[in-house]
Amino acid sequence: MEPDPVRKTYVDLREKNEVLLASLKKRQLFISLLRLLVFIAGGILSAVAFGNSVISGIFGLLITVFIFLILIVEFGRCSNKIIITENLIRINRNEINALDCDFSAFDGGTDRIDMNHDFSNDIDLFGEDSLFRYLNRTVTGSGRSLLAAWLSEPIDLREEIMERQEAVMELSGKLTWRQGFMACGLNKPLDENEIKSLNEWLNGRENFFSSGYMKLIAWMLPVAGIVILLLVITGILPLLVFILVCVFNLLLIGIFLKRSNRIHSMVSQKHSFLASVEQLVRSFDKEHFKSSFLTSTQKKLCTQQDSVADKIKELNNVIKAFDSRLNLFVGFIFNALLLWDFHCILRLEKWRRPAASNLPGWLSLLGKIDALNSLANYAYNNPGHAYPQIINGGPVMEALSLGHPLLKREIRIYNDFSIPHKGLIFIITGANMAGKSTFLRTVAVNMVLAMTGAPVCAEKMSLSPIRLFTSMRTTDSLSHNESYFYAELKRLKILKERLEKGETIFFILDEILKGTNSTDKSLGSKLFLRRVIELGGTGLIATHDISLGDMEKEFPENVVNKCFEIEIDGESISFDYLLRDGITRKMNAAALMKQMGIA
Known part of the structure; x- marks a missing residue:
């Protein structure tokens, strides 16, 4: 008996990603040790340099911070690759089990069971042993809802059905892309509660930090601090003046620390969610499609002048920058010199005003791709099934x-x-x-x-x-x-x-x-x-x-x-x-x- 080619593909992909995962974990450990070494060595060298002169000490400290930040970024990239690879292993393991009729890893949509529906209860559309569970591979709340709607309220317009068929047919042949899309979404599933919470934040407003008064302070004091630092380096002003400016900045940060912490906590929780959105859009942007539905969706999400991925990346960059305050050493330096918390909050406010009206549309388009991806996965797993x-x-x-x-x-x-x-x-x-x-x-x-x-x-x-x-x-x-x-x-x-x-x-x-x-x-x-x-x-x-x-x-x-x-x-x-x-x-x-x- 010849082996099932679909099963063999899933087994090969699982094993390939298991090898890759082991390699990535070794790299992550190396970066962690290197980061510790830079922190210790940089601290010692900076202390020695300060003993010789203030200027050399400051330069030594800045170089240490710069190298440390590079390693933090590289560690983050490696960690993200590990998560994606673990998700790919999980995806292929689940599909192997699905070929053996074990669908326990997938959501059956029990919340969609409706005893009064025209047909869904009679034909086991939703539930433990249901068609929805058999098909469902969605990684977004909007995709899950849309797939459920497509099944429970199937369309009777030939043109729309044929358009979907064309998209499913094309996606079924793009296994690597489909699994990459799913792996990105599994990073942080875009469930309906997350979407609701994000919309609440987007439609809110931090009036105090948006005031012209706070904007003036946020720019004036850091500029003054940098000018004073340059004057200290050139010997025109004593170091004490620069220290006093830093202490004043830290006192100002402390006054608004409770409010800043609340804002940071709220947006930091959205980081993984938004990173998943960005990765999903970017993966869609990079792929070449031919079917009319997929090409039109790609234009809406990925136009060069108004790329959704770039807009979300901009927000993610702000959140990452805001997260740097979690490192006490980096947060202390950045807030003392630049009023870092204030600038991050102002950038968040600038981003969310136009995004509030656009995000629901972005997530809806992603949901359509996500739902089609589930149908394409079913088509791939059943090559003997016919398109009607x-x-x-x-x-x-x-x-x-x-x-x-x-x-x-x-x-x-x-x-x-x-x-x-x-x-x-x-x-x-x-x-x-x-x-x-x-x-x-x-x-x-x-x-x-x-x-x-x-x-x-x-x-x-x-x-x-x-x-x-x-x-x-x-x-x-x-x-x-x-x-x-x-x-x-x-x-x-x-x-x-x-x-x-x-x-x-x-x-x-x-x-x-x-x-x-x-x-x-x-x-x-x-x-x-x-x-x-x-x-x-x-x-x-x-x-x-x-x-x-x-x-x-x-x-x-x-x-x-x-x-x-x-x-x-x-x-x-x-x-x-x-x-x-x-x-x-x-x-x-x-x-x-x-x-x-x-x-």
Whole structure:
């Protein structure tokens, strides 16, 4: 058996990044030791130099600070590379597990479960073992929300679906870029709480630090200090004057220290978040795209005159500069000479005023790329899946070798299925466990995938976009004093009313009127089916009630019988899960009960 090329690629990438990670950690340790050496040696040499002359001491101190800052920057770069590499290892490990149907590392969107949605609850769109968890690789809150919206409210416009398909197709072939994008986002996931907190900061204002009075102080005192330092170096003024200026500056910093600390703490928490945004935008900027959606998005985010990445980098640079105060040695020198805290706060104020109105749009565009990245990852992991042909008019759906994507490949069964035109209702009969419900979900899930712009689990498929409505998993409600049967009737009423309004809907119903006796169920089902036929409804109905199959004779132009059969050999029951024409003739309740020792 030949190895799976997708799995092999993920294994190779994981091993390659594990080697790189070991190398980066060695480099990080070396930089740490070198930084300690520079700090100790620089301090000793500066002290010796001050013993000879003030000028040589100051120069020695400045050189030490300069080298120390270079090492801090290099340590930061190395640390960031380590985080990215660790994320890449994690990404490839998770994908290897996903190929074995272990999706525990991914978010299933349980907060999106809606019992009243048109179809999401019935087809396991969200939850622990859901389609969303199978697809979701998003690293931004906006991307997660958008992917959930695309699945739960699929579009029925051919042009938009085709545009997404084109983007997914292109991105699926850009594995290195996609994983790099995800690794950047995993640095600090751009979740919805972070976005909300950032917007609150952007829409606030530090009026005191924005005043002309503080701007004057922030520039006047450092300039005076530098001039005095030059005069001290040239011997015109004594060192004591420069020391007094530094002490005054530090006293001023101390007066506003509580306010400065609050601002620094607030923006410092956003540093990782904004660094992730910058890296995501910059990675998108560097890649060459051809599809119309990706190229238009790239222009909006990455124009040379107004680059989003450059704007965010500008803010990140301010935050990094502000963070230098965390090093007591550097913070003491910078604030004593330059009033560093004040300048950083003024730069923050200057940045955030225009950014407040632009950031939501930037994050929305990133979210679209992020959501498409998830669909592209699914496409890459399933090279045998086909991109459906989206058509306007013609057959509602035609599929060759249609299967359920969430089932393991070894046990997945494929069926051909076609809905030639609207107004057809397929009655699907079969014994217990014969495959009826799985087939209904197979059709529904692939329709959702197709209208989302993703490949489908089929050899070939064409689809005319249509709204989906299901009633498969109705539950009773004690809190609302509703019986199971009443809850199901409400669901059927919604479908009837929407058809009466003229909505074009593809419905999928599983064993309707389960909450009543067999005679009543058969009569009620036929009455409902006649009404749906009158309204021109299109859909699938799975049932154990083989009498419903007789409606094909009454409505030969509207009703088609399909079935799943079983083989019973004594007490042995076998299933092939293949869809056949006609009405089933074999039921298995008694055989199953005997097999389990119940009867």
